[in-house]
Amino acid sequence: MKNAHPSYTLLVFVLLGLLPFLFQDPRALIVLLAINIALIAKLGWERSMIKAYILVGGIGSCFAVITWLPFTNVGTPYWSSTIPLIHYPVQITDVGVLWALGMGLRLANVALLSMYYVFTTSPREIAMGLRGIGVPFSISYLLSLIFRFIPLVKNDLAIIREAQMVRGMSTSEGNVPERIRKYSYLLVPLIFNSLKRVQLIANALDAKGFRMRNSQHRFYRSKRWKKAEVFTLVAGVCIVSALFYIARLHPDHIGVLIPGRI
Amino acid sequence: MDSTFSSRKATKTKTLVINALFIAFTLAATMFINLRLPIMGNGGLIHLGNVPLLIAAFVYGRKTGAIAGAFGMGLFDLISGWTAWAPFTFVIVGAMGYVAGLIAEKVPGNRVFVYALAVAAALVIKIVGYYFVEVILYGNWIQPFGSIPGNVLQVVVAAVIVIPLVGRLKKIVGQG
Amino acid sequence: MSVVIELNDVWYSYEKEKLVLQGVSLQLKQGEFVAIIGGNGSGKTTLAKHCNGLYKPTQGTVKVNGLDTKTMSVAQLSRIVAYCYQNPDHQIFHSTIKAEVAFGPKNMGWPPEKIEQAVAEALAAVGLSDKGDEEPHFSSKGTRQKIAVASILAMKPQVIVLDEPTTGLDYRGMQEMMELVRHLHAEGHTIIVITHDMRLVAEYAQRVIVMHKGKLLCDGDPVHVFSQTQVLAAAQVEAPAIYRFGKAAGIDDPIPLTLTAMKKQVLGEGI
Amino acid sequence: MKTEPLLRVNGVYWHYEEGAQSALADIHLALYPGEVVGVVGPAAAGKTTLLLTMSGLIPANYGGHFVGSVESNGEQGIVFQDPETQFIGLTVEEELAFSLENAGWSDERIEKRMAEVLDLIGLNSFANRSPLELSGGEKQRVAIASALSHSPQVLILDEPTSELDPVGAREVFSLLSRLKREKEMTIVVSSHATEELAAFCDRMILIAEGKIVLDQPTRQFFDQVDVLDEHGILVPDVIRLYHMLCQQGVLSASTAGVPLTVEELALYYKEARLVREGSL
Ligand SMILES: Nc1ncnc2c1ncn2[C@@H]1O[C@H](COP(=O)(O)OP(=O)(O)OP(=O)(O)O)[C@@H](O)[C@H]1O
Ligand SMILES: Nc1ncnc2c1ncn2[C@@H]1O[C@H](COP(=O)(O)OP(=O)(O)OP(=O)(O)O)[C@@H](O)[C@H]1O
Ligand SMILES: [Mg+2]
Ligand SMILES: [Mg+2]
Numbered sequence: 001m002k003n004a005h006p007s008y009t010l011l012v013f014v015l016l017g018l019l020p021f022l023f024q025d026p027r028a029l030i031v032l033l034a035i036n037i038a039l040i041a042k043l044g045w046e047r048s049m050i051k052a053y054i055l056v057g058g059i060g061s062c063f064a065v066i067t068w069l070p071f072t073n074v075g076t077p078y079w080s081s082t083i084p085l086i087h088y089p090v091q092i093t094d095v096g097v098l099w100a101l102g103m104g105l106r107l108a109n110v111a112l113l114s115m116y117y118v119f120t121t122s123p124r125e126i127a128m129g130l131r132g133i134g135v136p137f138s139i140s141y142l143l144s145l146i147f148r149f150i151p152l153v154k155n156d157l158a159i160i161r162e163a164q165m166v167r168g169m170s171t172s173e174g175n176v177p178e179r180i181r182k183y184s185y186l187l188v189p190l191i192f193n194s195l196k197r198v199q200l201i202a203n204a205l206d207a208k209g210f211r212m213r214n215s216q217h218r219f220y221r222s223k224r225w226k227k228a229e230v231f232t233l234v235a236g237v238c239i240v241s242a243l244f245y246i247a248r249l250h251p252d253h254i255g256v257l258i259p260g261r262i
Numbered sequence: 263m264d265s266t267f268s269s270r271k272a273t274k275t276k277t278l279v280i281n282a283l284f285i286a287f288t289l290a291a292t293m294f295i296n297l298r299l300p301i302m303g304n305g306g307l308i309h310l311g312n313v314p315l316l317i318a319a320f321v322y323g324r325k326t327g328a329i330a331g332a333f334g335m336g337l338f339d340l341i342s343g344w345t346a347w348a349p350f351t352f353v354i355v356g357a358m359g360y361v362a363g364l365i366a367e368k369v370p371g372n373r374v375f376v377y378a379l380a381v382a383a384a385l386v387i388k389i390v391g392y393y394f395v396e397v398i399l400y401g402n403w404i405q406p407f408g409s410i411p412g413n414v415l416q417v418v419v420a421a422v423i424v425i426p427l428v429g430r431l432k433k434i435v436g437q438g
Numbered sequence: 439m440s441v442v443i444e445l446n447d448v449w450y451s452y453e454k455e456k457l458v459l460q461g462v463s464l465q466l467k468q469g470e471f472v473a474i475i476g477g478n479g480s481g482k483t484t485l486a487k488h489c490n491g492l493y494k495p496t497q498g499t500v501k502v503n504g505l506d507t508k509t510m511s512v513a514q515l516s517r518i519v520a521y522c523y524q525n526p527d528h529q530i531f532h533s534t535i536k537a538e539v540a541f542g543p544k545n546m547g548w549p550p551e552k553i554e555q556a557v558a559e560a561l562a563a564v565g566l567s568d569k570g571d572e573e574p575h576f577s578s579k580g581t582r583q584k585i586a587v588a589s590i591l592a593m594k595p596q597v598i599v600l601d602e603p604t605t606g607l608d609y610r611g612m613q614e615m616m617e618l619v620r621h622l623h624a625e626g627h628t629i630i631v632i633t634h635d636m637r638l639v640a641e642y643a644q645r646v647i648v649m650h651k652g653k654l655l656c657d658g659d660p661v662h663v664f665s666q667t668q669v670l671a672a673a674q675v676e677a678p679a680i681y682r683f684g685k686a687a688g689i690d691d692p693i694p695l696t697l698t699a700m701k702k703q704v705l706g707e708g709i
Numbered sequence: 710m711k712t713e714p715l716l717r718v719n720g721v722y723w724h725y726e727e728g729a730q731s732a733l734a735d736i737h738l739a740l741y742p743g744e745v746v747g748v749v750g751p752a753a754a755g756k757t758t759l760l761l762t763m764s765g766l767i768p769a770n771y772g773g774h775f776v777g778s779v780e781s782n783g784e785q786g787i788v789f790q791d792p793e794t795q796f797i798g799l800t801v802e803e804e805l806a807f808s809l810e811n812a813g814w815s816d817e818r819i820e821k822r823m824a825e826v827l828d829l830i831g832l833n834s835f836a837n838r839s840p841l842e843l844s845g846g847e848k849q850r851v852a853i854a855s856a857l858s859h860s861p862q863v864l865i866l867d868e869p870t871s872e873l874d875p876v877g878a879r880e881v882f883s884l885l886s887r888l889k890r891e892k893e894m895t896i897v898v899s900s901h902a903t904e905e906l907a908a909f910c911d912r913m914i915l916i917a918e919g920k921i922v923l924d925q926p927t928r929q930f931f932d933q934v935d936v937l938d939e940h941g942i943l944v945p946d947v948i949r950l951y952h953m954l955c956q957q958g959v960l961s962a963s964t965a966g967v968p969l970t971v972e973e974l975a976l977y978y979k980e981a982r983l984v985r986e987g988s989l
Contacts, residue, residue, distance in 0.1 A: 166512060191434070201797075220803075609942060
C-alpha cells in the first residue's frame, strides 16, 4: 500500500470496514477476522499497535459480548429471568450467544482495520487521502494537526505527572474521588503549556503561507490514480454491494441471525 | 501608508489550531486516561474525554466545544471499533459541546450555577441521544438503559473536575 | 564529607535498542556544588532523574544516603533529593504562589504550622515573600522559575537538582537565579546544576561532570575540566570565553576561567 | 549598501489587547540589504514583539491596537525559539515543502528548491528523517531551512539558540554566517547571548520597555558599557576584560574600537605585549 494513492488506501479500508456490518453470525465474522489478520500481517504489524489493539479492541469486544448476551429474545433459551420492578425478560438463548459473540467479533474486526489504518498512515497521507475524495483542505488539514498534537500532549502529560511525583504526590494511591482530583492537577499545567504552543504553531503556519481556503495549495508528490486502483475499487464496491444483497436483502440470508437488526 | 487600527483577537489559523488542540485533548483523554469500571454499557469505560470537551465549550465557546466533541469523540469511536456509533457520536457529542457552550455564553448569573446548568443540558442530550441511537443499534428498548449510569458518571466526573477550574483557565487563556 | 548519592555502573534505556546511560559510576558528596554539562541528548537529564528515583537503573545501583533507590518510592526520595524541572510551567498548577509552594509539604503530611513555616522560609529564600497571594501563571518567567525552586525548597531537601534553571532568562534573571543557588549552597544544600552556559559553570561550580552519549567523559574541578580541550570538543561543549582568550593570548597555565581571576592573573603578571 | 531599504518600520506603536501597556512605542528603523542586525533587551522588553512586527505577524495575527506602518520590499522568513513546536511536517522533506505547497509550486520546482536548501544547511542525508529525532542544533537548522525555502529576502530569528548546547549554538551561527557570506542574506536575530551576537552582527539594537534605546554598528554599540549595564544586558566578557585592561594600562584603547571576539582581544593583547617587550 506504500505506493498507492492515499485516497485509494482510505477507500479500501472503508470498504473492508463495511464488511463486518454485513454479517451477524460469529462464524462468518471469524472468517473475516482471520482474513483481515492475514491481510494486515502481510502488510506488516507495528509493535505499538498490537498493544493498543489488545487493550482497546480486546476490552471493547469482551464488553460487547457481555452487554449483548442477555438481551436477545430470539431462539431457544438456556436460561431466563426477568429484571425486577419492570418485569423485562432477560434470557440467554442459543441465538443470543451467537449474536453476542458476533457483535464482539464485529468490534474486533473494525477496531483492527481502523487502528491499522491510523497507525500506519501518516497524518499527511490521511490529509491527502481525504483531499482526494473531496474533503475541504481546512478539514483535512485539521485532522493532520490533531495527530501532530497527540504526541506533544502525551509527552507533556508524562512530564507533568513526574513533576508532581517529585513533590510527593503519587497518582496511583487513593480512592476514586481523590484520583479524579489529581487529574485536575494535571490539567492546569497541560492547558497552560499547550496554549503557549498554539500561538507559536499558528504563527509558524501563517509565516509559511498557510491559509484556510487556499485554492492554489497542492500536495507535493501527490500520486495519480492508477488504472488497477480504480478497477479494484469498482470491483470492491460491486463485491460489497453483492454481499449486501445476498446477506441482507435476499431471502436466504447468509450470516444473518436476526433479520431486521443491524 | 500610515495606519491606525485594532485587529481581531483570534485569526482563522489560530482558531484552527485551537480546535485541533482540543480535539487532540478529547481524543487523548478518551483513549489514554480512563478508569475502567465494571458497569454495563459503553464497555464500562469511564473516560475523561468530556473534560476537554467542557473546557473547550466553557472557555472558547460553543463552536470550539462542538468541534472538540464531534471530532474528538467521533474519531475515538472510529478508531476503537465502536465505528457504528461514530456518526451518532459526531452529532450527539457535537451538540453537547454546542449547547454547553451556548448556555455558558448566553445565560447570565452565578457562573457555577450556569456551568452546572450547561452540564445538565449536555447530560440530557447525551442520555436521550444515545438512548435512541442504541435502541436502533441494539434492537431493543431496555438494553440501552445499561449505558445511562456510565454516561451520567462520565459527565458528572468531568463536571466535578472542570467547573472549579473554568474561571482560572479563562484568565490564563486571556493572558496567553 | 559523607557521600550522599552514589551511582554504581548505571545503565538505562527508554527503548530497547537505545542505551541512554552506559555504565555511569559517580559519587556525590554532602555540600558539593556540581555542574553537569554535555551536548543535547547526552543523558544529563536522565542521569539527574536517577538521583531521586524517578528512573530506576536497568542495570547497576543508585544509592541515596546509602539506601538503594529501588527500595524507595519517589515520594520518599524527594524529601532527600529534590528535582527542579527545566520548564517551570510543567509543575505550576495552584492558583496562588503560596498554595503552589505548600503542595510538596502537604504531600509529606506535615502539620499545618510546620507547613506554614516551611512555605514562609522558602518564599523568603527566593525573595517572593510579599507575592504569596498572587496567581503564579501571570508572573514573569524568572519569577515562575523561582516559584518552582521555592516549591521544592519547602520540602527541605538535602540535595537540590536544577535542570537548566537559567534557560530563557535574561541576564538579570539569570544572575538572581544563580545567586539564589549560591545562597542555598552556602546554607548547606548539595547542589547539582545542569546547564549549557559555561560562564555559569566557571563562575559557580566546584566540580564539573561532562557527559557524552550516556557516558561520563570527565569529572573534576572546572580548571581541570576546561583544560581538556579534546574532551570538551568531543562532548559538544566549549570552554568559557575568558579561558579561550587566555589560551589564544598565550597566558600561562593554569588559565583562569572567570573575569576576576583573569584580571588578577594578568595584572599579577605585571606586564 | 545604502540603497533602498528592504524593510522600513515607521513610527510603530503596538498595544496587545491583554497588555498592561504598549509593547512597542515609536519604533523607527530601516533594514538594508545584506545587513545583519542583533536585537537585545531585558526580559519583556519587546524583542519578540518587534520581530513579529517586522515579519508582519503583528498586527495580522494578534489582537491589539496598532499605529504606524511597516513597509516591506520582499518576503520575510521567521524562526522561533523552540524548534520542536514549530515543525509542521513529520519528515524534514515535508517540513521544507510546506510553504512551497501552500504557494502551489510544481513537483519539479519543489524538488529543486528542496535540494538547494538541504545543501545550504548541510543536511542532505536527512530528507526522510523525522525532524524530532535530530539533535538540537540540527533541529534548529531544519527550522531555518524551512523558513528559507520560499526564498525570503529577510530572515528573522527569535532566540534561535537559547535551548541549544554550545556546539549546537555554534552550528546555528555558522550556518547564519554562511548565509550572510554566500547569499548576502539580510538577517535579524534576537538573543540573550551577547557574546555570539557581538561576533556575528553588523549592527545592534537595544530595546527596553518597547522603545529603541540604541541602534548602532556593533563595535560602537558594545562600547557603551554603561548603557548596557543600566538595562541589565550581559556585556561579553571579552569586552569587559578589554575595558579593564585598558583602565589598568595593560592595553591602550584601540583605534579600531572594542574587540568583539576572543581572537581579536588576544591579538591586541599579544601586540601590547610585543610593544612592551620591545620598549624594554
Ligand atoms: N521519555 C523518553 N523516551 C524516550 N527517549 C528519551 C526520553 N527522554 C529522553 N530520551 C532520549 O534519551 C537521550 C538522553 O536524553 P536526556 O534528556 O537525558 O539528554 P540531556 O543531556 O538532558 O539533553 P538536553 O541538553 O537536550 O536537555 C536522548 O537521546 C533522548 O532522545
Ligand atoms: N500575546 C500577548 N498578549 C499580551 N501581552 C503580551 C503578549 N505577548 C507579549 N506581551 C507583553 O508584551 C511585552 C513585550 O513582550 P515580548 O515577548 O516582546 O518581550 P521579549 O523582549 O521578547 O521578552 P523575553 O526575553 O522574555 O522573550 C511584555 O510586557 C509582555 O508581557
Ligand atoms: Mg535535559
Ligand atoms: Mg521573546
